[in-house]
Amino acid sequence: xxxxxxxxxxxxxxxxxxxxxxxxxxxxxxxxxxxxxxxxxxxxxxxxxxxxxxxxxxxxxxxxxxxxxxxxxxxxxxxxxxxxxxxxxxxxxxxxxxxxxxxxxxxxxxxxxxxxxxxxxxxxxxxxxxxxxxxxxxxxxxxxxxxxxxxxxxxxxxxxxxxx
Amino acid sequence: xxxxxxxxxxxxxxxxxxxxxxxxxxxxxxxxxxxxxxxxxxxxxxxxxxxxxxxxxxxxxxxxxxxxxxxxxxxxxxxxxxxxxxxxxxxxxxxxxxxxxxxxxxxxxxxxxxxxxxxxxxxxxxxxxxxxxxxxxxxxxxxxxxxxxxxxxxxxxxxxxxxx
Numbered sequence: 001x002x003x004x005x006x007x008x009x010x011x012x013x014x015x016x017x018x019x020x021x022x023x024x025x026x027x028x029x030x031x032x033x034x035x036x037x038x039x040x041x042x043x044x045x046x047x048x049x050x051x052x053x054x055x056x057x058x059x060x061x062x063x064x065x066x067x068x069x070x071x072x073x074x075x076x077x078x079x080x081x082x083x084x085x086x087x088x089x090x091x092x093x094x095x096x097x098x099x100x101x102x103x104x105x106x107x108x109x110x111x112x113x114x115x116x117x118x119x120x121x122x123x124x125x126x127x128x129x130x131x132x133x134x135x136x137x138x139x140x141x142x143x144x145x146x147x148x149x150x151x152x153x154x155x156x157x158x159x160x161x162x163x164x
Numbered sequence: 165x166x167x168x169x170x171x172x173x174x175x176x177x178x179x180x181x182x183x184x185x186x187x188x189x190x191x192x193x194x195x196x197x198x199x200x201x202x203x204x205x206x207x208x209x210x211x212x213x214x215x216x217x218x219x220x221x222x223x224x225x226x227x228x229x230x231x232x233x234x235x236x237x238x239x240x241x242x243x244x245x246x247x248x249x250x251x252x253x254x255x256x257x258x259x260x261x262x263x264x265x266x267x268x269x270x271x272x273x274x275x276x277x278x279x280x281x282x283x284x285x286x287x288x289x290x291x292x293x294x295x296x297x298x299x300x301x302x303x304x305x306x307x308x309x310x311x312x313x314x315x316x317x318x319x320x321x322x323x324x325x326x327x328x
Contacts, residue, residue, distance in 0.1 A: 043324065121292045128285045130304070130318045140294070154294045156320035160207065 001141045002103035003120070003151070004040075004047060005113045006065065009033030009134040009159075011057035021055040021081075029133070032163050033061050036134045037068035039162030047071035049096070052107040053080035061134070062107040071105060080108040086116060093147065113137070123149030134159040165305045166267035167284070167315070168204075168211060169277045170229065173197030173298040175221035185219040185245070193297070196327050197225050200298045201232035203326030211235035212266040215256075217244035217273060225298070226271040235269060244272040250280055257311065277301070287313030298323040 010029030014020060025033060052062035052074040062074035079089040089106075096104065106113065114129040117137055131137060138155035141147040174193030178184060189197060216226035216238040226238035243253040253270075260268065270277065278293040281301055295301060302319035305311040 039325075122286055122290060126286060128316050130316050152292050152294050153320055155322060155325075156317055157325060158319060161203075161321060161325045
């Protein structure tokens with residue numbers, strides 16, 4: 001079962017007056033993210049669910065993916081916020097799997113996305129996967145059973161191979 | 165220090181009359197491999213050495229990389245043949261590193277390339293990295309010291325994101 005992990009695009013710099021979760025994509029970040037989503041669409045990427053971090057820069061990225069036809073309207077998944085609860089996502093995944101769900105995209109942050117991918121691939125975290133802003137990973141997870149340490153990595157794409 | 169790992173392109177089917185090492189790229193394999201090499205050149209990929217498996221399908225792929233301007237004429241490195249000697253390559257790498265060499269491309273086979281990358285990333289082999297024919301991985305290795313379990317993965321590219 002295919003799992004796409006997409007990091008949010010380039011966002012506004014942090015500012016003491018603004019909560020981190022409200023930082024939005026810059027104009028450049030918006031443009032590049034849209035271009036990446038178009039590139040994914042051109043490769044035939046299609047998912048049945050888009051789960052996103054509640055943080056604005058991620059949910060904007062997820063909406064762009066939806067707008068470019070990659071999948072249905074994104075659903076906010078609290079576990080995808082920075083430092084979010086991996087076990088909670090894993091429980092979601094196993095329920096999704098049990099009900100016969102298909103390909104999924106997660107839109108979130110580093111280091112979480114990279115560390116989650118490592119748990120799925122090797123069962124442990126080593127910060128070995130470098131995912132740029134608006135970059136994309138594709139993992140193949142088993143159809144059944146616990147996916148931890150059972151996945152394979154098919155793609156780790158820097159955005160510039162997809163964007164114009 | 166950048167290490168590109170490039171799998172040979174699509175080759176002739178095995179044939180009982182022909183030694184495996186003499187299988188060459190098909191016409192389609194040649195074309196797609198050239199297109200991938202052009203894509204890498206467009207991304208600014210440049211290496212100081214191209215090491216290749218002595219098997220024809222790999223050395224042809226390496227020559228295509230050279231022809232597209234990615235680096236100097238390939239050098240045959242016996243350790244890159246299928247089932248080749250990882251330790252021998254590691255010794256080469258450490259000598260290269262000690263003399264201040266820069267980015268390198270390895271052109272070879274599966275599962276070796278993928279397993280070597282895993283040793284550099286995690287220090288052990290799990291067959292977790294799926295590299296298509298004419299696919300490309302990019303690892304960042306430390307400037308000094310033993311690279312085993314010290315690398316990071318920056319790219320894992322299926323050929324279709326680079327080819328026309």
